[in-house]
Amino acid sequence: MEGDEEPRESDRRAPGAEEAPPDGAGATTRTSGLPSLPAAGTGKNHRILFALLWLAVQATLIVTAGRRSDGAFGFRMFNESSTIKLALYRELERDPGGPRARVPVEGGVWIARASDGTNHRMSWYDRVPTPFWAFDQEMPASYGAAAQLERLQRALDDLATHVSAADDLETRRFVLDVTVRRNGREPVVHQLTSREREAWTPRRADGAP
Amino acid sequence: MLAALARFRDELEDGYVLGPVRAAVGALLGWHALVAAEELAKIGYFGDTFHVAMIPEALVPAPRVYAVVLAARVCLAVMVAIGVWARPALAVSAALGLWLLLCDRNQFHHNRYSLYAYALLLSLTPCDRSWRATEPAVPAPRLGPWWGVRLAQLQVSLVYLASGGSKLLDPDWRDGLVLGDRIARYAHVAIAKGVPPAVVDLLARPDFASATAKLAIMTELVLCIALWLRPTRVVALWWGVWFHVVIQATSKVETFSVLALSLYGVFVTPDYRARRLRFDPSRFWGKLAGVVVPALDWFARFQVEPWEPDDQRGHSVVLVRRDGERATGVRAVAMIARCVPLLFPLWAPIALLASFTRRGDLTTRG
Structure with a gap:
């Protein structure tokens, strides 16, 4: 094997070969022949302060990551292998104060009676664009089931807030059934409900809310 | 403890090895900016739809401002990658990236946050001394304060x-x-x-x-x-x-x-061209090493030079390690694999093979 042999004399005549650093010294040699930046000193203590501050902030964010549902800024990679499956419903109230009917919303799209008397086509995706969630299919719970439940609750409230009465006079509130399978365990259904839609808030005769 | 802090504060090292890191971070910054720009074009402005701001809504940029910020991020990423005003560009890229991350929690990802944190730390290092497209020659001084690098290392460990x-x-x-x-x-x-x-x-x-x-x-x-x-x-x-x-x-x-x-x-140990590689240009393997090693030696670990061919039997490649010891054959290949990033995944098996040679060892010296 070539590696077993000593380098021969012809190898040693390589240009610059005689410049080999002394044994043992080369491992820590730095190219110090170049001009250096102005020498540091006590005037550079801001470096230490910045480093300590940086490390303190990072440590705090990491230690407190458990308090945030998505563990943001805590570097908790692949924290779960959970999945979620979403089913969206509308709660309708034909008569104020009457019983409510629960109507499934297929694929996040529904048609509702609008204030002008016509039917308007509405979609979850008008407010909550892809690629965050899809309906009626199992998908990975990115950043964990708790994070997804919290974000879905916010999304549901956002939807209820932004679907105007001009487009939908029927829906009282939205309901989302979230089937969570946490790390391969048996599925558990969480029911999320949106806030009541403002368009349905009873008003006094003088028009004040 | 105080001595360690003083060493942390005053350490100076050769910044050449940071050039490839900066270029890679610049490419990643650009990739993320372009992905955001594509989403803006396809999906629309995130502030018009459901988003979860971690900062007051008043600090979320308006659509036009957001578009301008994205364009700026692309430009800054290019500056980082090619080494034009690289350190300020890194700092501003990090600030803009973190700002937009705080504007919508739905877009938070650990890798994005890590990228902006590393970009900020890299802006504190002498990462602008090499890999400069507009000034290929390595400028002096190449030495620079190393405390930012130590902080980046600490961040990796964290x-x-x-x-x-x-x-x-x-x-x-x-x-x-x-x-x-x-x-x-x-x-x-x-x-x-x-x-x-x-x-x-x-x-x-x-x-x-x-x-x-x-x-x-x-x-x-x-x-x-x-x-x-x-x-x-x-x-x-x-x-x-x-x-x-x-x-x-x-x-x-x-x-x-x-x-x-x-x-x-x-x-990577900042030891600019501390090892020497001599190759025989009249032999295939020597010629190959003379082309491949300089092209892939992104951290400038080797000083590569040919020697005059002669009629005596010798080696295609002779490598002089940092400790002055010479390596040939599979031991030289192991050393090259150790120092060349693209070949590094192959280092351990080659080093193991080299350890069976008469002069081989399994240590990580040299």
């Missing part, structure tokens, strides 16, 4: 510690439930890619998944320490490279693995 620590404290992770379920759910993808079903079945077995989970946790916790120790650093880097390659191949992690591998560059 990420491993946080990730490994959180998994260690999670019984589902420790017992392999998380990993086993992931493997089971993505089994069809693996089989479609050509992995034998028997292998997938084996990996998804609870006992095997449990063992793999413990290995993953141990890897992260060991890496955060082993990267700092000279005797273990090369082995840790090699193991870490394969760890991230496997993650990238089996999971959707955006640019997480590429970022982690790029940041391994901050652990």
